[in-house]
Amino acid sequence: MTSIINTELKARKQHTCCLCGCPIEKGEQYIRQFQQEDRCTLKMHKDCFGLLSELSDQEDYEEGVSSEDFINRVDDYVNDNHYQEDGWNGSVYERVKMIVKELEEKKMNRSEAKELLPIIQAFAEGRAIELKDSYGKWVESDLLAFDLSPKNYRIKPEPKYRPFKDKEECWQEMLKHKPFGWIEDKEANEYFNVQCIASGDKAIDLYTRLLKRCVFIDGTPFGIKEE
Numbered sequence: 001m002t003s004i005i006n007t008e009l010k011a012r013k014q015h016t017c018c019l020c021g022c023p024i025e026k027g028e029q030y031i032r033q034f035q036q037e038d039r040c041t042l043k044m045h046k047d048c049f050g051l052l053s054e055l056s057d058q059e060d061y062e063e064g065v066s067s068e069d070f071i072n073r074v075d076d077y078v079n080d081n082h083y084q085e086d087g088w089n090g091s092v093y094e095r096v097k098m099i100v101k102e103l104e105e106k107k108m109n110r111s112e113a114k115e116l117l118p119i120i121q122a123f124a125e126g127r128a129i130e131l132k133d134s135y136g137k138w139v140e141s142d143l144l145a146f147d148l149s150p151k152n153y154r155i156k157p158e159p160k161y162r163p164f165k166d167k168e169e170c171w172q173e174m175l176k177h178k179p180f181g182w183i184e185d186k187e188a189n190e191y192f193n194v195q196c197i198a199s200g201d202k203a204i205d206l207y208t209r210l211l212k213r214c215v216f217i218d219g220t221p222f223g224i225k226e227e
């Protein structure tokens with residue numbers, strides 16, 4: 001078995017990358033690879049080293065890849081993805097850096113798509129989605145292209161309700177809903193008319209239980225909406 005030791009170093013002088021054949025400039029980080037069996041040392045750009053494993057099958061990679069193979073793979077990638085495009089005709093190392101950047105962006109897109117997925121799912125199911133406007137405020141929208149970063153979207157949070165704190169608060173809220181005095185007990189599947197509005201310590205407990213199972217006839221929870 002071949003034992004390979006990779007070390008990341010900063011170039012103290014100019015070297016030549018054994019993969020792309022371009023210079024590793026003084027001060028640049030590079031990979032020094034020591035192959036124990038042949039007792040030989042190879043130097044390569046960090047990006048070239050990284051790209052080598054991306055573009056190679058595991059098998060080839062362990063057998064070792066010649067500079068010629070590497071350059072062919074870079075050329076193949078460019079021909080497959082950027083045939084005759086401007087900007088893709090620099091040195092091998094320039095192209096390597098562009099490919100590494102592109103592959104990173106692709107990975108980024110995939111992870112962003114994963115983050116967006118539950119929001120798109122909720123949107124498809126008809127739930128309200130909010131979009132962050134340029135002032136950082138959440139605005140509900142149904143014209144969504146999902147072409148921004150995932151942090152600009154969210155499923156509209158459900159409003160939260162707390163129990164009434166006393167009879168006055170309960171009374172004031174009841175006045176806003178019609179038909180007055182009627183509420184629905186969802187657990188029992190019954191409508192009933194509120195005959196007494198409690199006050200005192202016991203009332204809080206009652207209001208808490210009512211909020212859990214009752215709504216006004218218009219569907220609003222029997223409590224106070226928290227902003």
Ligand SMILES: [Zn+2]
Pocket residue numbers: 017018019020021022044045048093096
């Ligand atoms: Zn290189």
